[in-house]
Structures are given as C-alpha cells and as structure tokens.
Amino acid sequence: MPVLSGRCHCGNLRFEFETRHTPETLPLRTCQCSFCRSHGALAATDPQGRVVITAGDPEALQRYRFGLGITDFLLCARCGVYLAAVAEIEGRCYASLNANALERRAELRQEPQPISYDGESAEQRRARRAQVWTPAEVITGAH
Numbered sequence: 001m002p003v004l005s006g007r008c009h010c011g012n013l014r015f016e017f018e019t020r021h022t023p024e025t026l027p028l029r030t031c032q033c034s035f036c037r038s039h040g041a042l043a044a045t046d047p048q049g050r051v052v053i054t055a056g057d058p059e060a061l062q063r064y065r066f067g068l069g070i071t072d073f074l075l076c077a078r079c080g081v082y083l084a085a086v087a088e089i090e091g092r093c094y095a096s097l098n099a100n101a102l103e104r105r106a107e108l109r110q111e112p113q114p115i116s117y118d119g120e121s122a123e124q125r126r127a128r129r130a131q132v133w134t135p136a137e138v139i140t141g142a143h
C-alpha cells in the first residue's frame with residue numbers, strides 16, 4: 001500500500017500512514033468537539049490501513065486527555081501541533097490522524113464531513129473506533 005507521511009511543524013512527531021487512499025480520495029471529517037475545533041483539525045482514518053506514529057524526543061510528546069478520558073491526543077510540546085488521537089481498544093491501538101499534518105496536505109480534495117460525537121458512551125465510542133479508525137503503533141525515541 002502507498003504511504004502518506006506526516007509530521008508536526010518541527011518534525012519531532014511523525015507518522016507513516018499506509019492507506020489505499022491518495023490525498024485526493026482521503027475522506028475527511030471535522031469533529032465538532034471543542035478540542036478539534038480549536039485546532040482546526042481534519043480527521044482522517046482508514047480501517048484497512050495502518051499507521052506508525054513516532055516521536056524523536058519522547059519528552060516532547062504531549063498526551064492530552066479530556067471528556068471520557070479514553071483517548072490520548074498527541075501534541076508536540078515543542079511546536080504545539082496536534083498530530084493524532086490514539087486509543088487502546090481491547091489491547092490494540094487505533095489512531096485518527098490530523099490530515100493537516102500530511103506532507104501532501106495541499107492535495108487534499110474531499111469536502112470534510114462535520115460530525116458530532118456528543119452523547120456517545122465510552123462503549124459506543126470504542127466500538128465505532130474499532131470499526132473506523134486506523135490500526136496504529138506509537139514508537140517513542142525513534143529518530
């Protein structure tokens with residue numbers, strides 16, 4: 001599968017996203033929660049893909065939790081970029097990427113679909129993510 005690369009502004013956090021999509025066909029969502037709205041995040045996932053997220057300096061990988069507390073929002077503590085959200089579901093890691101961090105973000109074409117997940121229980125949220133999010137691995141101290 002082709003690989004789409006992404007990184008935070010300073011390059012400390014990176015991802016390599018294996019997906020059947022190109023930037024032109026990648027479905028995009030704008031989550032309406034206050035966190036995603038304040039970051040202007042564009043969510044992208046591919047349940048048939050795979051992503052490896054790496055942090056060169058683990059000290060500068062900031063994990064932020066709010067709400068149900070079942071998601072780690074990964075931010076770079078150096079440059080402030082929000083890179084991805086990750087969650088562990090039944091022992092497996094899944095991610096939703098911020099497509100604005102893609103190196104090829106200028107090629108994104110899909111109209112983002114606004115979605116609100118308010119009112120979901122933790123169980124509903126895990127079940128949805130296990131279907132829709134991208135199987136992921138987070139590696140620290142990698143580059």
Ligand SMILES: [Zn+2]
Binds near residue numbers: 008011013076077080
């Ligand atoms: Zn950074």
